[in-house]
Amino acid sequence: MKRIKVIGVVVLVLLVVSAIFAGVSVQALSPTYEGESKLSKLSHETKVYYDSYGIPHIYADNEDDAFRTLGYVHAQDRLWQMELLRRIGTGRLSEVFGSKMLNTDKFFLSLGIDEATKQTVSELDLNSPTVRLSQAYLDGINQFIEEGPTPIEFYLTGIDKAPFQLEDIYNTVGYMAFSFAMAHKTDPLLTNIKDKLGAEYLKDLDLNVDPNTVWIKNHKEESKEALHNSIASSVTKALGALSLPLIEGSNSWVIAPEKTKNGKVIFANDPHIGFSQPAVWYEAHINTPNFEKYGYFMGGMPFPLLAHDRNLAYGMTMFENDDIDFFYEESHPTEKEKYRTKEGWSTYEKVNKIIKIKDSTDFEFTYRKTVHGPILNGIADQVKGERPIAMWWMFTQHKNELMDALYGMTHARNKTEFQNALPKIHAPGLNIMYGDAEGNVAWWASAKIYKDANSAHTKFVLQDTSDLKAPERYLDFSENPQAINPPWNYVYSANNQPDSIAGMQYPGYYLPENRAKRIVGLLEAKNDWTIDDVKGMINDVVSSVNPSIITDLNGVVNREELSGAQISVLDKLLVWKGENNLDNIEPTVFHRWIYFFLKNTFVDELGEEMFDQFLSTHLLKRTIAPMAAKNESIWWDNIETQSVVETKTQIVTESFVQAFEYLENDLGADNGAWTWEKVHTLEHPHPIGQVEALRSFFNVGPFPVEGTREVINNMAFNYDGDGMHHVTAGPSTRRVIDFSDIENSMSILPTGQSGNPFSEHYDDQAEMYVKGEFRKMLMNEKEIKETSKSLLTFKPTE
Template identity: 25%
Template sequence: MKIPILCLAGMLLTVLFIGTGIFFWMRGSLPQLTGNIQIQALQERVDVIRDDQGLVTIKAQNKYDAYKALGFIHAQDRLWQMDFMRRAGSGRLSEVVGEATLNIDRFMRTLGFQKLVEENYEILSPNVQKAFVAYSAGVNAYINNHTSTLSPEFQLLNYRPEKWTPTDSLLWGRLMALQLSDNFNRELLRQRLLNHLSPEEVDRFWPQDKNDPQIIASFDLSKAVPQGIFAGQHPLPWPLAPKDASNAWVVSGNKTTTGKPILANDPHLALDAPGPWYLVRIETPDYTWAGATSPGVPFLVLGHNSHIAWGFTTTHSDTQDLFIEKLNPDDPNQYLTPEGYKDFEKSIETILIKDQPAHELTVRRSRHGPILSPVLNGTANKEDGHLLALSWTALRKDDLTAQALYDINYAKQSEDFSRAVKNFHSPQQTLVMADRLGNIQLMAPGRVPVRKQGDGRYPVSGWTGDNDWVGIIPHKDLPKSLNPVDQKLVTANNKLVSDDYPYLIAKDWPNSYRARRIHQLLDQSDKLSVEDNLTIQMDTLSIAALEVLEILLKTPTTDPESETIKQKLSEWDGQLSLNATEPAIFYHWIYWLNRAAFGSLPSDASSFQTANILRLQRRLSERPDSWCLYGEKLVNEDNCVAQMTESLRRVASNYEQLDKDITWGELHSTSFKHQIFDRIPILGKLLKLKIATPGGHDTINRASPSMKNGDLWRFPNVHGPSYRAVYDLDNLDNSRFLIATGQSGNPLSKFYGNFLLRWRDGDYVKLDGKKVEKNAQHLTLSAKKTNETK
């Protein structure tokens, strides 16, 4: 049946009319950026200025009004992100999302973050508690006063946010501790491999980096023999899953053109939309802060306070252990201890699920910590008389990390900073600091366990007491350095201590490639400028690629196409730049070598399809005749040399099919994932923030490629700098900043993705508070008069 043209036109006009109506209705979710808003919680007027990039300056007459204003502004731009964070941390996602997030909620309820932060809050000082209360008042002022439409996520999920509470802000710290602590996940992986391989062979998959430039001048503790049990996988999605990488360095005034220190920092996290950071400048009569805040948190997390500047990287310490608990065969409610059988601590968690009956979860705790086995993926009905319990320093009731962050915000010199970080309990971080007096400092505060025996790499028996923790490394003995003789401090997650350090911080450390490259570039000049440090942050040379190519280029060839590939890579300078083609060839070869080296590992081959060059390099160099023992056969021969040749041949044959005009940047593009929009096919494509990117897994400009894509030539960038900053201690207003995506979390805002190009290209901004532009938007927050004050 044919539809008349007039009828079709009418239908199209109707759709257009409805779509236009929805669009203008949803525009009501955008915040008010000008005029005056009365807030009852304020003591005095606060001015909020947004420039043409969405960068915010808050001018307040006292710090508590500043916290209230920050809470209000965060809620204006990022309320759904804040709500998603607290629901994730408290195990309440399923209430609004449905059964799809039940496994996440079960895991979070087992960890018990909600009760934990309530206990943590009670021991904070009154000043810190008042700051959290003030921030919450600002968030709630927005929730209560915003009578128009809320941001699109609330509409799609059909719910309204609850009142914000001070302990909601503390959930952010526990989630960050979880993301920056990968030890238990690695223990699970090792245990799964151990069911098929010997401990010696498993250990070879985590090689030690012999070239690490140690920052500060461990011993090997005896390894406890693990028991053979089934170990599942954590249930967390990529944004919440453990991952870690960051760069930070600081040089003293003797090495700078200004005569004062320069500090650089770029923490690396999952690349999501919106990003985890919100840039702000806050001015009060006593302090001025500028840098990165996290929506949901009242304090500056990274930045400067007009006296000092500071930055973080993950220490990569081993602060988690999995203990194997043995069940009483006659009573599953008990587990074995050195003193005999003991009852589990138990609680019932009721998880509400949208459009479904509630789910009841029994959470058990042993003397070592929460029992994880029932909430790990793949462990259903496989307890076999044993359970895994998690000991983790971040689960202690007396954690004062929020207190430390508050005190860092008010430190004026290195001594204040040193006192502040004593309460920085979890996760252990390596902090760098510089003050305007010229001091530079590195400290690694945090609670790191001292074990009776073992080195934390494998799950250990919990019933004997032989593997228990016997204490925490004393704060005074943690790694630190103040004003070193070589005038610089560098940390990039690499090994922090030398072999004679008297405690075990970690047995496994990330590779040293980024740290070594930073040292190379810092040492190229006697006097470094701010601009020099910006250039270093954007560096894309891969030491890893150049070193492994020394092995790969010796590969025998059987065809001219393979020889051409070898020649092309032999002339490559190791730069993973935007318009190069060699990086695509290189990572394609790494892809096939990973399959040849690890593709048949029992149960866990996919865990080794990564961009870990050090692991592959050591396997190739130290086991030249047997590196392919656990690999997929690329050619039907047992000879590893034949597998190497075939890996190169596959690269060469596929290269002929590749459009030679396609660059590394395009093949390595970043798609910033949104937790809701990406799940809706058409909407996800319309709102996708995507950009071509340079760099690689081991470059200073971190851009870690995923190696699990079905299209062998495409390696999406999934992990990199969420924030970049370079601080000029001679003139802190000359400091430079960058975040990924933009300030707003609302896709209808012009500030949702406006930083993409700047982030990719290193086009930094200042937070100097001096820009007065015609298109700057001024909002006044004023105290709402009550009946008593009228």
């Protein structure tokens, strides 16, 4: 019966698509890249030159006209993406996809993003330049909604187009902020491990930072003369199924003139975000008599998060600081509507919400809030038991000035003006990377950081009544980790732990040293960097850590239990230099071995559910190398075998044999054919591509792809039992900006500029991307106009 139902749905979708094609021509559904059009509220004519990759170069007489034009052209390529992004934080996905998104909508509504947005917008200065340009951008979006063709996804899902408002910008910001958070995957899990197994089992998980690891070094500028997984795992899975981009990590480095061949700054950045179609960034180049910026924009946001001009360049990585905490609340023994606070008993606040569900009746629910935040019992399925757990989130607890920060960064003319905008970033925490034509390089960890009795122990559900709206103190921005023009002549970030400059460590969910170690090793070894060198480095696929893991594991392997073929493969691993190219077999064997090593080490104590949660955390990534190096650990013993105590040798040897047998069964007896290209692939999924009959039309790929987890060309995938490493996240763009030749700076997108499947720019960069190729970010006006593929002119309405 279920199979018949599925077939019926597919047939219905195909009939709808056929009807659309029959009733509307493909041309009518495609973006308009040339011709003339009227645009309301324009003061002067604007021209949009589209280059050969569909990137708009907007020429206007003033910023208001430029941003109004940007809104229109952004919408015609990405309206469907904008629509989904504005719905997530306000719990409106069920309107589009039905009841399967109900739990996700409940969760996001309980976070309070919508309430925080209402508060923020109510306090905006409507005459500020931030709001004025934001409104101009929205005007452009809304005119396209009113006059432009309806994207095919709206037909297929049956939803209507609706105007965008200022609230939509801030709701998208809220979703972006939450997608950075790692605490919701880690804190409840660690609390469960401690409660289930005891604190002794946490010692080997290296919760604190190893002092021997690679840290990001701080440096105050000198004068020139001186030279949790569990709470939101269902949410994560649901959003992943919808192919919505989640922020995963990033690399960036900026090389000072002293280390470059041409004596000018070279800037590199590749933010790591979940792969999706369309990809997250929309490129646009804006030019007015008083303003120019080449930027990377998120759907529905008027200011770029990554950008450059002739004077400066900036980008970002995740800071990975801890800006979410969980608290056990104590309910009154007889008056269940009350809970304990430092001042005595307070009443739970009750919040009522209604979720509209496609093809069903509305769903009404109520959740409770405390001074810390929403109670997640009954909201997040993984929060079990009667004891209330509240979630405190920096984003909703403080004033949201991120759009003002982005405006300031976008309009800064020098390092001082740029730095002055950064204290307005409170959450999510970002490493802001900077370089300029004057030779300055800088990195700032930008976030609201606090010192409190709990601030160094935030990876568990806390059991006191602290009010983190009033901690001991918030640090001044000058106390945040940062490095400005350091004497080692570069700055970098790879989501790894920063050193302290305020007498404290900054608790967070930092990634292991793997990428940082490789970046530092390459940068230190060379003093004549060129743009071509940096392009090669940003595509680097060598792990500086994985070969040492092999060495540690090999040291305890019992070779007497291995066959000749198994020993031969192990010997290949021992001379492996850490490359992850398509024709290598070593990464194929390595990752199967590590998967079984982790499973045989942890699953007996954790159980399958908690083990799967553990696999999705940054903590797991940080655990692999230390566990491989340990000789003794409480985790080695399999608690299911009462009569014997297992050793590391048994675990490691058994895991290698299992990996070998698995690969032999799956890829054949010829281990020389176990190449990385057979198991490591990238497909860019579109939400509608979940319907198998429409997959090839909406999705892009799959492609065999080089790279792996935690190398510079970071192609992330989940460890699981199927042995196929389907890449889920990686570089959302690769940008290299050379201030010695700014007009020939280079970039690439994972698929294409347009999110419209009828556009020729839907996937025209996809094969270039997997090959590690680049294209120019055009800035020379003469070159742009001479090579432009099409011209779209907007005229004021009369």
